[in-house]
Structure formats: C-alpha cells, structure tokens
Amino acid sequence: MRMNKSALSVALLVGVSLGGAGTSYAQAGFQCEPGETYVMNVMVSAHPYWVPVYQGFKQAAEAMGCETVFSGTPDYDIAKQIASFEQDLIKKPAGILLHPMQADPFIEPINRAIEGGVEIVTFAADSPNSNRTAYVTSDNVAEAKFAAEEIVKQVGDAGQYAVLENPGQSNHDLRVTAFISYMEENYPNMELVGRQATNQDSNAAYRATASILQANPELDAMWIPEAGSAEGAVAAVLEAKADVLIMHADVTPTTLEHIKAGNIHMALNPNQGIQGFMGFVATFMAAHSDMFDPFNDYKVSGYNPMQIPFVDNGFAVITKENADSFDLGVYMEGRDPT
Numbered sequence: 001m002r003m004n005k006s007a008l009s010v011a012l013l014v015g016v017s018l019g020g021a022g023t024s025y026a027q028a029g030f031q032c033e034p035g036e037t038y039v040m041n042v043m044v045s046a047h048p049y050w051v052p053v054y055q056g057f058k059q060a061a062e063a064m065g066c067e068t069v070f071s072g073t074p075d076y077d078i079a080k081q082i083a084s085f086e087q088d089l090i091k092k093p094a095g096i097l098l099h100p101m102q103a104d105p106f107i108e109p110i111n112r113a114i115e116g117g118v119e120i121v122t123f124a125a126d127s128p129n130s131n132r133t134a135y136v137t138s139d140n141v142a143e144a145k146f147a148a149e150e151i152v153k154q155v156g157d158a159g160q161y162a163v164l165e166n167p168g169q170s171n172h173d174l175r176v177t178a179f180i181s182y183m184e185e186n187y188p189n190m191e192l193v194g195r196q197a198t199n200q201d202s203n204a205a206y207r208a209t210a211s212i213l214q215a216n217p218e219l220d221a222m223w224i225p226e227a228g229s230a231e232g233a234v235a236a237v238l239e240a241k242a243d244v245l246i247m248h249a250d251v252t253p254t255t256l257e258h259i260k261a262g263n264i265h266m267a268l269n270p271n272q273g274i275q276g277f278m279g280f281v282a283t284f285m286a287a288h289s290d291m292f293d294p295f296n297d298y299k300v301s302g303y304n305p306m307q308i309p310f311v312d313n314g315f316a317v318i319t320k321e322n323a324d325s326f327d328l329g330v331y332m333e334g335r336d337p338t
Contacts, residue, residue: 032064039097042081043081049227049272053124056272059273085098094119094284095121097276098110103129106127110132133307139314159191159218160193194212209236224248224249226248230267234258253329271314289306
C-alpha cells in the first residue's frame with residue numbers, strides 16, 4: 001500500500017520555468033562544473049534511514065555530473081552536528097542538504113552559510129525561521145491522521161493509547177502533536193494514558209513502555225514517531241506478553257523484521273529515495289537560480305528566487321505483505337554506499 005503523494009513539484013517548476021525562460025537562462029543546463037560538490041549533512045550518521053536518502057541524492061547528482069559528500073556526526077548532539085556543518089562550510093561546497101537536529105540552533109549557521117555563498121535546503125526536519133531556500137519532507141500531519149484512523153479501525157473508537165516522543169525535532173514533534181489532536185477532535189473516547197520522551201533511544205523506550213504497561217494493563221495501541229524507540233517498545237510489549245497494537249514512523253532493519261513477524265502492525269515510511277533526489281534538485285536549483293527568470297520581484301528584493309516552502313516526498317505504508325520491498329540489504333546490493 002502506498003500513499004501516492006510524492007511531490008514532483010520541483011521538477012515541474014523547473015520544467016515550466018526553463019520552458020518559458022529566455023535562451024540565456026536555459027543554456028546553462030542541469031550540469032555541474034568540474035569538481036562542483038554538494039553535501040548531505042545529518043545527525044546520528046550511522047542510522048539506516050539516511051542510506052536510501054543519500055542514494056537518491058547521489059543518483060540526482062550523478063545525472064548532472066556533480067560530486068557529493070555524506071557528512072554529519074555519529075552522535076545525537078546538536079553542538080556536534082553544528083560543528084560538522086561548520087567543517088563542511090570550510091570546504092566551500094555549492095550547497096548543503098541539511099537535516100537539522102533542532103530548528104533554532106541552526107538559524108544562525110544556516111543564515112551565515114547562505115551569506116557566504118553556500119545554499120542550504122533542509123529535509124525531514126526543518127529550521128523554518130532560517131533563510132533556507134526549500135524544505136523537503138513527508139507530510140507529518142497526514143502521517144499522524146493515517147496512523148490515528150488505522151488504530152481506530154483495528155482496536156475500535158473507545159480505548160487506551162500511548163505515545164513516545166522525541167521533543168525538539170520538528171517532524172517528530174508534529175507526528176505526535178497532530179496525532180493527539182486528531183484523536184481528541186475525532187475520537188474523544190480514545191484515552192491518552194501515556195506520553196513519554198524517549199529521544200530515539202531504544203533502551204529508554206523499553207523502560208518507558210514497560211512502565212506504561214504496568215500502569216495501564218488495558219493499553220490498546222501505541223504510536224511512535226520514529227523507529228529507534230519502536231525497537232525498544234516492541235521488546236517491552238513482547239516481554240509483557242501484552243496485546244498492544246504498535247505503529248511507528250520510519251523503519252529500521254530491526255523493526256522491519258518485527259513487521260514481518262506480526263509484532264508491529266505497520267510503519268509509515270517517508271519515500272526516502274524521492275526525498276534525497278528532490279532534495280538534491282532543490283539544492284542544485286538554489287545554487288543555480290540564474291538558470292531561470294521567474295515572474296516576481298526577486299531582482300528588486302535581492303533574494304534567491306528558488307524558494308520552495310514545502311515539497312512533499314510522500315510516504316509508504318509498510319505491512320507484513322510488502323515488507324520485503326523495504327529490505328535495505330537487498331536494496332544496497334551492488335550499490336556504492338559512499
């Protein structure tokens with residue numbers, strides 16, 4: 001089952017813009033100069049989520065003759081990610097596709113990077129008050145609504161549910177707050193009995209879920225905004241031999257195996273390849289905004305005309321039936337991970 005919301009608006013925008021632009025603009029083409037480099041910067045760099053995203057990023061870059069670098073920090077540490085971002089800037093890339101761990105601490109570094117000639121696009125998580133030119137992600141509100149409706153479909157419209165969360169990361173926050181709001185507005189007999197911050201830590205999620213289950217033995221369902229915490233939650237549910245429906249966003253090899261085994265009901269996974277591919281296109285266009293001449297006041301106002309507030313890369317629904325399509329090992333066979 002797939003939500004066909006992949007936003008090809010960037011490609012359409014580019015095609016329309018070049019089609020209507022003068023010859024001087026169109027001649028530039030979608031090609032990099034020799035050595036022109038683009039960086040993808042993330043936190044927790046070993047997380048499997050980034051692998052298909054970077055593959056999409058590279059595929060777009062290779063089609064345009066561009067170089068790419070995967071960067072970031074292995075730690076879940078905002079100071080270390082900003083430090084890695086600063087190191088990327090020293091190398092003067094044409095642009096950076098950035099997943100900011102937190103929004104506000106990245107405002108000044110992003111703005112300074114752009115002032116220094118390095119274009120910035122965010123993906124999966126945002127820094128909306130910065131001057132980044134575009135944001136590429138799945139629709140987190142749509143994900144939350146889908147999860148709520150699926151849970152009610154499976155357990156009924158009167159029962160108990162709990163959420164785990166990762167405060168401070170914009171997409172995770174929205175997945176949780178939108179889910180709770182939707183339940184409160186549409187299914188008032190569904191009672192929120194547990195809400196704990198686990199910050200993508202599977203051990204913390206195991207402890208939090210065990211505590212919630214002990215206090216609420218009639219718990220019906222859990223919604224989790226990311227896969228790391230889902231790993232710990234399902235372990236606690238299995239150990240307690242509880243009958244709790246688990247849904248989460250994103251996917252890891254571990255949660256995929258639990259989906260195949262029927263221990264996790266579903267995962268809602270952003271279309272990572274589209275996210276990376278469209279992320280590169282948006283970053284390239286931010287760095288090459290002179291390729292087209294839009295019908296607006298950018299020449300007078302002095303801003304980069306390549307402004308895209310939101311590109312929806314869509315999301316897929318992973319179930320026991322289609323789980324094999326999301327095997328990262330199979331996907332990466334014969335591919336260069338660097």
